[in-house]
Amino acid sequence: MVTARRTGLREQKKQATRQALREAALRLALERGPDNVRVDDIAEAAGVSPRTYNNYFSSREQAIVAAVTAERESRVAAAVAARPAGVRLADAVIDAIVEQYTDPGEHDRDALLLITTRPVLRDAFVDAAAAIEHPLTDAIADRLGGSGRDTARVLAASVAAAVRVALERWTRWTAAASPAAGGLVVPSGSLPDLLRAALAPLTPALDAAEERRAAAPEN
Amino acid sequence: MVTARRTGLREQKKQATRQALREAALRLALERGPDNVRVDDIAEAAGVSPRTYNNYFSSREQAIVAAVTAERESRVAAAVAARPAGVRLADAVIDAIVEQYTDPGEHDRDALLLITTRPVLRDAFVDAAAAIEHPLTDAIADRLGGSGRDTARVLAASVAAAVRVALERWTRWTAAASPAAGGLVVPSGSLPDLLRAALAPLTPALDAAEERRAAAPEN
DNA sequence: ACGCAAACTTGCGTACACGCACTTTTTGTA
DNA sequence: TACAAAAAGTGCGTGTACGCAAGTTTGCGT
Known part of the structure; x- marks a missing residue:
């Protein structure tokens, strides 16, 4: 656990x-x-x-x-931990994040609209993503085995940074799209797509960390 | 430029x-x-x-x-840009950062002592590293060619995150070491070492981005 | 069941961050 | 050179963040 x-x-x-x-x-x-x-x-x-x-x-x-954003942090970590052990680390992380950031129904729809409208709230919303770092560190460290705690920390921080970039882009165009027509859709503008695009460059780093774990067996 | x-x-x-x-x-x-x-x-x-x-x-x-921390941001970016084009991106970035974060003489010695002592200042000092993100994005984008701006952004954000992790560790043990004996040295506790250790896991990501640039020639 | 220690809550006081409207300075242009 | 637009500086007012030193609740050992 x-x-x-x-x-x-x-x-x-x-x-x-x-x-x-x-x-x-x-x-x-x-x-x-x-x-x-x-x-x-x-x-x-x-x-x-x-x-x-x-x-x-x-x-x-x-x-x-x-x-x-309540408790999203720990849910992301739990989602990573829940993936089968055979799954590639990069896939586990990326899928877990996309899953947890998928819009959870109409409930927060207007809340998100309110947030993305005001710049101050937008910033706070984006910054809130940083909270995933520590839970995610634990989750990644578990998958890497006890040896790679320091590596896990860096990877988790990088993932959090990438998520932040994705959220910044997302809030950017939602702000730009709202005043315009409601039907206007920006190419690759959905949040899941943005998240995958932002996280893709980190895949090699996650793979490499996992590789080294396989090389140096346990602790 | x-x-x-x-x-x-x-x-x-x-x-x-x-x-x-x-x-x-x-x-x-x-x-x-x-x-x-x-x-x-x-x-x-x-x-x-x-x-x-x-x-x-x-x-x-x-x-x-x-x-x-004054202007360290732009100096890092400039240092990256200054490396010869033949140098591997990961080396350019890491060396530039280590170079710019190397303690610049006695002048700020007591200032750093003051900062690392007070928790509030420590946090501010660590957070200040985030400022390298945007200049570094430009520098990396230049090396990747115009196509990879989005990738450059993510990589720069990740690098900044790794630097933040290194600084957190550094301020942590300086705070712990100061009250104790002055001669106590923590294994791999020097800032350059911590920076290299924290940035190492990102090397594969930087390499991969550079690789893809070679595959897709210009723009 | 009792009581101590640690954790949480609260009121108060102080300094601070920041929006707004206005003045002064700088810039580009006629 | 003169002038209008843009940008930076400033004063004011309001609401906010947070340290400190109480007071109150919870946890735990005996």
Whole structure:
């Protein structure tokens, strides 16, 4: 298992507060528009003090965006770990990421529209992808065997960087396409395509790392 | 040329202000300790209004750190561009980075000590490495030929991520080593070594990109 | 069941980041 | 040389981030 959950009740409440905060943040942002939401409002809606809010999120944008990106980090790592051991590392990583970033239905549709519209939220959304680095490090390290932790870290960081590039491109053209006609589709503009395109250049590095693991058997 | 400088006098003054600000920030931080420096002080020392200060730097830490990392971004890109065309891309990039991150003498010695001590400054210092991404994208794109701009972007982002990892490790053990005996040296703890180790896993990706460029001649 | 230690919450105070509207400086052009 | 447009500097106001030092809750050993 990659996910090592600590003790029970305390962590449980913490996650509950976290969720309450991000959901309140998103809901209010959608209702009133993001500029008409104060952190006090979010805190109040979540039933905690404003100070506590800042113990969970270090910017207002982060809280709003978190409602969409919530837990995606650990899910990506889990998805990588879930691939059969025979699968090539590069495929496991890329497929897992594409899978987790595939639009999960209508629910966040308007949320994403709101986010991609405002530059500040766009940036926060893109930056949120960096959170996959540490879980992904663990997942890759597991596949490489204990010897390659340092390599896994670098690869995970690179993958996160590539994802960030893809998201930047995606938010770019969604912003450009929205004001125009709704039917205009940019060549290779879908998020999965962008992700695969951005991650492709890293495939040789992932392959090579896996190769060296095969050469140096265990630890 | 990678460096396309715009008009003259305006940009000149801008850079002068920038330099004045970061030097004032560092000097005051060294004199009084970083916690006893207000942005008003920095602005005053540089001869601009506090508001202008915030047009240049979006955090106090950024300004202090900038005095050490100043222009390293563009110098890395220039160093990559300066390597002969026959050199392998991976070597050009890695050597250029190591060269530019080699400690440049006693001048910043105490500054780096100050920075690596305080966690907030450490983070800012590490984050500053992300600035190499865009210049490096241009430099790599030049070597790949016009076709591979997107690939160059991903590779540059990955390289920047690897550098960040190396810097994190470096600041980690400098922080751990300083309080202890001064003579304690961690295995492969020098910054150049850490950089090469962190960048090594990306070599296959850089090679592959270069290879494909050879296959598809020009544009 | 008890109580201590660690973790989380909270209020307060301070400094900071940044949008906006306005003034001053620089640039390109007639 | 003169002038209009663009860019940079500035003052102001508002909301925000975060350190600190309480107070409160949870976990755990006995």
